Amino acid sequence: MKLKKGYLVREIADCHIVVPIGERVIEFKGIMTLNNTGSFIWNCLTNDISYSQLLSSILDEYEIDEATAKADLDEFLNAARGSGVLEE
Amino acid sequence: MNIEQKRKNNNQLAKLWESSEITLAAYAAQRHVPLGGTFELTPRCNLRCKMCYIRLDKSQMELIGREKTAEEWIAMAKEAAEAGTLNLLITGGEPLIREDFEEIYTALSTMGFIITLNTNATLMTPDLLKLFKKYPPTATNVTLYGASSQTYEKICGNPDSFYKTLHGLDLLSQVPTELEVRTTFIKDNRHELEEIRTISNRYTKRFAINVMVNKAVRGAGSDVQNCRLTPTQMFDLTEANAEYYKTLNKPIEIALEKNMDTDNDIQAKDYGFDLPPRIITCLAAKSMYWITWDGKMLPCGSFTSPYTLPFEEGFKPAWDGLPFLFEDILLPQECLRCEYADGKCSNCPAILQTESGSYEKISQYICEIAKERSKRYKE
Numbered sequence: 001m002k003l004k005k006g007y008l009v010r011e012i013a014d015c016h017i018v019v020p021i022g023e024r025v026i027e028f029k030g031i032m033t034l035n036n037t038g039s040f041i042w043n044c045l046t047n048d049i050s051y052s053q054l055l056s057s058i059l060d061e062y063e064i065d066e067a068t069a070k071a072d073l074d075e076f077l078n079a080a081r082g083s084g085v086l087e088e
Numbered sequence: 089m090n091i092e093q094k095r096k097n098n099n100q101l102a103k104l105w106e107s108s109e110i111t112l113a114a115y116a117a118q119r120h121v122p123l124g125g126t127f128e129l130t131p132r133c134n135l136r137c138k139m140c141y142i143r144l145d146k147s148q149m150e151l152i153g154r155e156k157t158a159e160e161w162i163a164m165a166k167e168a169a170e171a172g173t174l175n176l177l178i179t180g181g182e183p184l185i186r187e188d189f190e191e192i193y194t195a196l197s198t199m200g201f202i203i204t205l206n207t208n209a210t211l212m213t214p215d216l217l218k219l220f221k222k223y224p225p226t227a228t229n230v231t232l233y234g235a236s237s238q239t240y241e242k243i244c245g246n247p248d249s250f251y252k253t254l255h256g257l258d259l260l261s262q263v264p265t266e267l268e269v270r271t272t273f274i275k276d277n278r279h280e281l282e283e284i285r286t287i288s289n290r291y292t293k294r295f296a297i298n299v300m301v302n303k304a305v306r307g308a309g310s311d312v313q314n315c316r317l318t319p320t321q322m323f324d325l326t327e328a329n330a331e332y333y334k335t336l337n338k339p340i341e342i343a344l345e346k347n348m349d350t351d352n353d354i355q356a357k358d359y360g361f362d363l364p365p366r367i368i369t370c371l372a373a374k375s376m377y378w379i380t381w382d383g384k385m386l387p388c389g390s391f392t393s394p395y396t397l398p399f400e401e402g403f404k405p406a407w408d409g410l411p412f413l414f415e416d417i418l419l420p421q422e423c424l425r426c427e428y429a430d431g432k433c434s435n436c437p438a439i440l441q442t443e444s445g446s447y448e449k450i451s452q453y454i455c456e457i458a459k460e461r462s463k464r465y466k467e
Contacts, residue, residue: 008200012172013121019174019200025224026264031112 001088002048003080009034009042018042018085027084037062041076045086112174117363117374121172122407124371126179126378126389127165129192130155131308133182135208136245137233139274139301139315141442142308142389143181152307153382158188160399162195164379167403169199178225179206179389181381190219197223204229205265209256210249220263227266229296230257234276235283242276254287261291268294273325274301274315281328297329300457303442305392306380316453319460365414367437367447373410385410390438420450426458432465433458 006024010017016034020027034042037058044057051073058069080086116123131144144152156164168176176196183189184207197203205225220228230253234240237247260267269288271277277284281297288295299322304310317325363374365387370376372387379385384395385406394413398406414437423435433454443451 010169010174010200012123012174013116013119017174019202021198021200022223025226 001045001051001086003042003045003085004087007085009039016042018083032079032083032085037072038076038079041073045080113371113375116172117371120363120408120411121375122168122377122403123172123375124175124177125168125173125376126177127161127196128179128181128379128381128389129161129183129189130181130186131306131381132185133180133208134185134210135182135249137243137272138245138311139243139272140308140310141302141304142306143310144308148307149381155186155381156383156399158191158195160383161192164398164403165196165199165201167398169201171404171407174200174202175204176201177204177206182208182211184211184216190216193219194223197225202226206231207256208249208253209260210252212256212259214259217259217262220260220265224263224265227268228260228263229268229270230260232257232269232271232284232288235280235287239277239280243274257291266294267292268296270296270298272298272301273317273322275317276315278317278321278325281325285329285332295329295332297325299323299325302390302439305390305442319457322457323460323464364411365417367414367417367419369435372438373414377407377410387414388438390436390442392441417447420448422450428455428458428462432462 006021008019008021010019016039018032040061044054055069055073058073059066113123131142131149132146133143203225204227206229209230232253233243237250240250241247269292271284285295299317301312301316303312365373368387377385378389379398383397383399385398386395396406396409417437419435423429429435437447439454440451441447443453
């Protein structure tokens with residue numbers, strides 16, 4: 001899975017905000033914000049990556065147990081699917 | 089701030105937005121981030137609406153200053169984006185009148201702004217349609233001044249512009265943008281609410297009205313005395329349209345209003361903070377700004393002065409310096425003692441300056457509106 005092209009992540013007022021560019025504006029469904037883990041996952045998803053690769057990247061980056069990482073990842077992926085930014 | 093604290097703050101922020109406890113604009117105001125900006129690309133307009141507060145002929149314009157070039161606007165947009173501008177309103181005059189509009193718009197569309205375009209739609213062409221299909225503005229506001237060519241002749245000085253507006257709306261309704269039709273009501277069109285809204289609804293459900301006619305600013309001239317409605321007429325029209333507007337409830341509209349609302353309804357004090365400049369009760373100069381066609385940064389388009397000069401000193405210094413210019417300005421003594429000051433009157437210094445020529449003088453027009461509001465809405 002990877003992110004569709006046409007989105008920028010902008011850092012505004014200490015927040016990471018996903019902004020659609022050009023034709024992606026059509027799919028705008030409100031403002032999507034990323035927390036730090038979200039931002040990390042977002043960066044990983046700029047290239048094609050599998051679920052298990054994503055999970056191990058999170059575990060390498062953060063000192064958290066697998067169950068927490070999995071919960072964070074699933075939450076993010078659900079939100080990303082809801083916003084239509086993911087290509088699977 | 090360490091990463092975990094920052095993460096926590098971001099999560100809290102997201103929760104606040106989701107529960108509508110705070111708008112992004114208010115969050116930005118607390119940090120003095122210039123979230124919402126307006127680029128007034130030109131004072132020129134092909135229409136001559138008699139109530140317009142901003143329009144200048146080319147010759148009048150040249151006596152005052154010069155329009156900033158496409159290159160200058162694009163460079164300014166880059167600086168604004170870097171400083172945190174997310175919502176950008178492109179307006180005029182009529183922005184489509186600029187020959188280099190496409191150049192400016194294309195560049196701005198790829199910088200990560202949420203763009204709103206204000207236009208009278210009369211200058212829409214197949215080429216512009218192609219451009220907007222490729223880079224749709226998130227929202228587009230089109231002004232419609234009457235339900236017939238006769239009304240357009242009375243208000244805008246040109247009967248054909250009615251048909252041109254409808255043609256422009258035909259083209260714009262093919263663009264995937266949140267299209268809103270807006271009407272300013274004056275004496276000449278005040279009986280046409282239903283008809284104008286019916287026409288608007290052929291293109292979009294979003295229909296908003298303006299009933300307040302402000303005096304002209306920054307060298308423009310208008311015939312406000314012969315245009316203005318009485319306060320009773322103003323509130324009658326507002327109430328007649330409010331019920332209609334409330335029925336609109338699409339998710340994107342909620343998202344737009346939650347995150348992009350820049351009008352005076354957002355009172356800074358409602359969020360429990362009191363930010364400089366205190367004389368300004370909305371978020372202007374706190375998280376909002378306006379850059380005029382000749383390069384002045386103002387809290388909003390209703391101001392004339394004081395201002396900073398972002399094209400000369402740079403965007404960030406101009407933005408940071410803006411609130412300090414208003415530090416020593418006080419409202420008129422009468423306003424401070426007035427029974428309508430708490431919520432029934434916007435106590436807007438920009439309107440006072442425009443109406444009475446001074447921040448320190450009251451305006452009969454504003455007082456009468458506040459009285460009528462107080463009479464109708466006791467709470």
